[in-house]
């Protein structure tokens with residue numbers, strides 16, 4: 001039992017949730033260490049959505065609502081943390097949802113799909129084919145999903161696939177608390193924010209943006225600046241801690 005007045009209550013609840021889903025093999029064991037890395041960066045950000053992350057979330061909404069075939073790619077950690085809010089994002093953005101795993105097993109695909117369906121998310125299902133130019137199992141995807149998508153939202157991504165998707169001419173939006181990661185630097189647009197804070201913000205913007213605003217946001221977006229802003233925020237908090 002974690003007491004509600006514990007200063008790290010939220011973070012402990014999230015860890016407990018991930019540990020529970022790891023026992024069910026929805027989250028991979030590697031996913032637990034990936035979360036720990038994310039937590040460390042979130043600590044440096046003050047565990048809040050920064051002003052520049054909010055701009056990135058608005059821009060992500062712009063990309064999604066103006067795409068022809070937007071797809072949200074879901075892995076174990078994303079399903080465990082955001083199954084409850086993905087339905088709203090799917091409805092607001094019109095995006096398809098596809099499960100795509102690094103540590104891929106048919107059993108995990110089925111379990112994650114089941115969790116998403118139970119949460120009201122409509123999930124693409126079918127015969128995944130080895131369609132992405134990658135040496136690992138993230139190469140498996142669906143023709144009507146990631147393979148033909150023009151915009152792919154990939155929370156908690158690994159660098160290889162992000163690069164492969166970019167080379168295929170797709171716009172890739174990632175959510176990654178680490179602004180130094182290869183994914184963060186390769187993506188079209190990087191949201192340096194915690195995934196559970198980011199998704200509801202993107203949903204809100206999808207509901208309110210018009211096509212003109214969306215076009216302007218897309219044209220003026222500047223990913224290197226968003227990454228610099230995130231690093232500056234972290235530097236500032238580290239500097240403040242020394243005062």
Ligand code: PTJ
Pocket residue numbers: 027028030031032034035036037038039041075076077081100101102103104156157158159175176177178181193194195196
């Ligand atoms: O479920 P699978 O098999 O597809 O595996 C998923 C993991 C996450 C294990 C896999 O994609 C992986 O190894 O990812 P990486 O390369 O460790 O990258 C994950 C990135 O997400 C890291 O840069 C973390 O800082 C970041 N991250 C972790 N937790 C969060 C996060 N970013 C936002 N919100 C989080 N909660």
